[in-house]
Amino acid sequence: MTAGTAPTWASALESVVVYAQGALCRRVARGTVPADGRVRVKGLPRSLDPHSVRARVLSAPGVRVTEARAEAEAEVVDADAVDEARREVDRLVDAYKAVEARRERQLKRIEEVAGLRPVPPGRKRDDPHRRTPVDAWLELADFVDERLTGLHATLRELEEELRRADHELDVAHDRLERAGSDAPRSGVASSYCAVLTLAGAGEAQGGSEVEVEIEYGVPGALWVPTYRLAHRQGEDSGRLVLRASVAQRSGEDWTGVRIAFATADLRRRTDLPRLRSVRIGRGQPAPAPSGWREPPAGLTDLFSGYDTAGPGPQTEPAAGAVMAGGAMAGGLAYDAPPPPPPAPSALP
Incomplete structure (x- = not known):
């Protein structure tokens, strides 16, 4: 059975949650699951977000939804x-x-x-009082x-x-x-339907009716709060009434539908917070910092080149310079170092 020949289920709008920007709609469809488990649910508006379609089975615990996607289809517009x-x-x-x-x-x-x-x-002048x-x-x-x-x-x-x-x-x-x-000149209008693939218990697919809930988001909706404070002169209390004004261009009629309101943004991304560990116990004073610290890395290799180079070259005196009596002729005078002490003689 192909997608075009899959059985079609009718759906009814059950509830709507209106956010600060956008709304989340829930529809309920009922029908008998075929052998291959593929069904098409009609009634979805053209303004829905195709990536927001979700589905789950409300009845028949043995049946589950394995695939749910929005599929565009063309309908012939009636000329009349x-x-x-x-x-x-x-x-x-x-x-x-x-x-x-x-x-x-x-x-x-x-x-x-x-x-x-x-x-x-009327009373005449001569008539007695009555x-x-x-x-x-x-x-x-x-x-x-x-x-x-x-x-x-x-x-x-x-x-x-x-x-x-x-x-x-x-x-x-x-x-x-x-x-x-909104009618196209070509005579063909586009719409959306939900293509579902159901799997589960064979007895549930054999002929019993299954109830499926379809959830999707629409961008063209918002609500605005209105506050009304009633207070009588001379009283110490009053009454505050909160009302909501809803505007939507989703292409659906929300008359008689349960409506809830949320202050969050439907398209805002939300992630789970990362909680840090907290240790509960008696507070301990912070240890005093010590003066010792680890030597820096590579300290032993700092003088490796100096050790491998060997002793330095000996410097020769300049030509024409004569050493005599603790003075250098033609140079600067300096004090000669004292002679070394004599070596001790051996005892007889």
């Missing part, structure tokens, strides 16, 4: 994709306007009910409160529906923009 995306945008625009109109009507109902006030009947019907006023207040509670609950549902419609409309607009500008 732009028209279909445009029709989807028009449909979502109509749906958004319908939900917005319902929300406006609900706000008007809330305003009308909140404006209900008890109005006493007591205020307190029970009627309380019944009206209960009615208004109960009615407003139901109206506000419906309003919250409409606002949530409007938020979802707005998100779907933004996604459709982005899809239309990418379909209109």
Whole structure:
């Protein structure tokens, strides 16, 4: 079975870890392992780093991943994709306007009910004073409160529906923009898939389903922290709220995906530190330095040339110089050395 005929598994994005620069995405794919153990997992974005693809088996302990690599493949672009995306945008625009109109009507109902006030009947000048019907006023207040509670609950549902419609409309607009500008003129678009080679127990490969996790990095993502401090005047404490604003252009939809944040840089190299040994015990004073030290290397060979040269040459007096009486004629006077003492005579 070649790579082109290997079975294809669908994948779903499970979690994303957003770093200071870049993000680490995790996808999960499920399927049956063929006899040769080669499968292809689709759904990887075009912006991923091919050298960052990793895979591991979540289920089936007897199965392991022996090879995982990203492989580029070409897909034929549908000529009607732009028209279909445009029709989807028009449909979502109509749906958004319908939900917005319902929300406006609900706000008007809330305003009308909140404006209900008890109005006493008119009194003529000659009519005696009448007591205020307190029970009627309380019944009206209960009615208004109960009615407003139901109206506000419906309003919250409409606002949530409007938020979802707005998100779907933004996604459709982005899809239309990418379909209109990113579509190649040749009609062929490139994408990535993960080619995996699985090996392990034969019974696990025979027909049971295997769950595989694929991890890869994308460069086009970042997050920015936002801090909000709430404090009431006169109180000694406050509330600090940390929020994160995420921006990404990975080509994937992160809606409904678990997102975690890290302050490190995804592309920064990290090595294990080298720990030095530490001796724990009682401190000892440093020994005093001694005056003796080792002779330098090669000291014995320093005078080897002098010893092999032999005695020096004898110097002769200059011609015309006469030695006499402790003086040198024509030269400088000097004191002659005393004669040596006589040798001791032998005793008879």
